[in-house]
Amino acid sequence: MAHSVLVVMDPIDSVKTQKDTSFALMLEAQRRNWTLYYCQPQDLYLAEGKVKALCQRVKVQDNPNDWYSFQDASQIIVDCGDFSAILMRKDPPFNMNYIYSTYLLELAQQQGALVVNDPASLRDCNEKLYTAWFPEHTPKTLVSANAEQLKQFAHEHGDVIFKPLDGMGGASIFRVKSGDPNLSVIIETLTAHGQDLAMAQQFIPQITEGDKRILIVNGEVVPYTLARIPSKGETRGNLAAGGSGVPMPITADERAIAEAIAPDLVKRGLLFVGLDVIGQYVTEINVTSPTCMRELENEYKINIGAILFAALEKQLSA
Template sequence: MSHSVLVVMDPIVSIKTKKDTTFALMLEAQRRHWQVYYCQPQDLYLTKGHVFANCQQVQLQDNPDDWFSYIDAAPVEVNCGEFSAILMRKDPPFNMNYIYSTYLLELAQNQGALVVNDPASLRDCNEKLFTAWFPEHTPKTLVSANPHKLKAFAKELGDVILKPLDGMGGASIFRAKADDPNLSVIIETLTSHGQDLAMAQQFIPEITEGDKRILIVNGEVIPYTLARIPSKGETRGNLAAGGSGVPMPITEEEKAIGEAIAPELVKRGLLFVGLDVIGRYVTEINVTSPTCMRELENEYHINIGEKLFAALEQQLMA
């Protein structure tokens, strides 16, 4: 049976194929003889009770200088319910346009398409806040818009990480100690003077060993991790913030953390997820467009995308 997938993502012309997880997933779909279509979130639209995509079918090749071509010159209008699956792979920011896209994708799901990750769970599972559902695996955390509470939390712990709830790639993440002269202004900036919620977490010294990315595919914990090691003088391991990625086998403790969280992910229709783990603590649960797949595949000669598409094909046959 022929399958088709619509990949909703950032502009395909500007991706870095060497490290782009979405591109690797598209290659796997093509390898399995799926028809691969591409669009951006703004190309989705609703009319007469149905969701359509203004999209183009693409031909892919793993060549960093020439990685895709359009099969037809002009975009086509396709009823999203007719796709076998839709991959929502738009990077944050998680703003209102993103949320509107999830409403459209949820309707497309109701009309026949298998959407990954589940649109309702994309809305419900904020990548920072979702950690609170697993308190036994998270560092001491405070989420508040109240500057006095955040400052008291920092003074109590002595060393904290402060961050917004909607960022990515290490943007606007601060480390502050209790006597930091900039603590007040950091809190004022993150909370917009007490108007916006922000997160404060206990600083975890094991960040020097890396912020580990653990991938979980359809409930299966991948047995390798990518340790994002902060550059000298940094506390952020994010690759976008200058960290270096070091593939390594997963530890037993990390595997146990992943296996403890995995059942809830599957229950919520979150089939492709990346946990951020520092030491023995989960600091974020990435559900929008988890990355680091290509680095692990290239290092260990494994095919993680195959696991996702095998799961999709099994669900489509059910």
């Protein structure tokens, strides 16, 4: 049976093909003879009770100079329920427009499409806060908008990471040590003077060994990780913040952490997830548009996208 997939993502003409996971998933869909469609979140809309997409059929090729071509002269309108699957791959920030998109995708799901990741779980599982569901695997953490509480946490632990709840790529992440004269202004900035929640976590020294990205696909833990190692003078391993990615086999401890979390992911319909693990601790659970797939596939003889699409095909044939 022929399948089709709509990939909802950022502009396709801006992707970096050598490391873009959404692009790699599109390549795998095409290899499996799925009809491939593309749109951006603002191209989804609701009319007469049906969720529709202004989209284009697209062909992709693994060529950094010529990686896509549209098969339609202009956008066409397709009922989202007619797609076999929809991949929601929009990068953060997780703002109200993103939430509105998940409502539309939840309706599309009810109308027949298999949506990855599950739209309700995208709303429920904030990438920072979702770690609180697994306290035995997380560092000491405080989430608060209260300046005095955040200051007390910093004084108690001495070396602390502060970050917003809606960021990505290491943006607006601060490391604060005892006596830092900027503590108050950092808290004011992150909380908008006490209006917004922010997260404080005890600093994990093992960041020097890398912020490990562990991919979990349909509950299956990928046996390799990408260690994002901070550049000199940095405490952030994020590749977007200048970190370097080093592929390596997963350790027994890392696998144990991932396998402890995996069943809850499957239960929530989170089929493609990236854990961020530093030392023995999970610091984030990335559910919106996890990355690092291409780096691992380029280093090792593994097809991570095939694991996902095999799971989709199994669900669609059930």
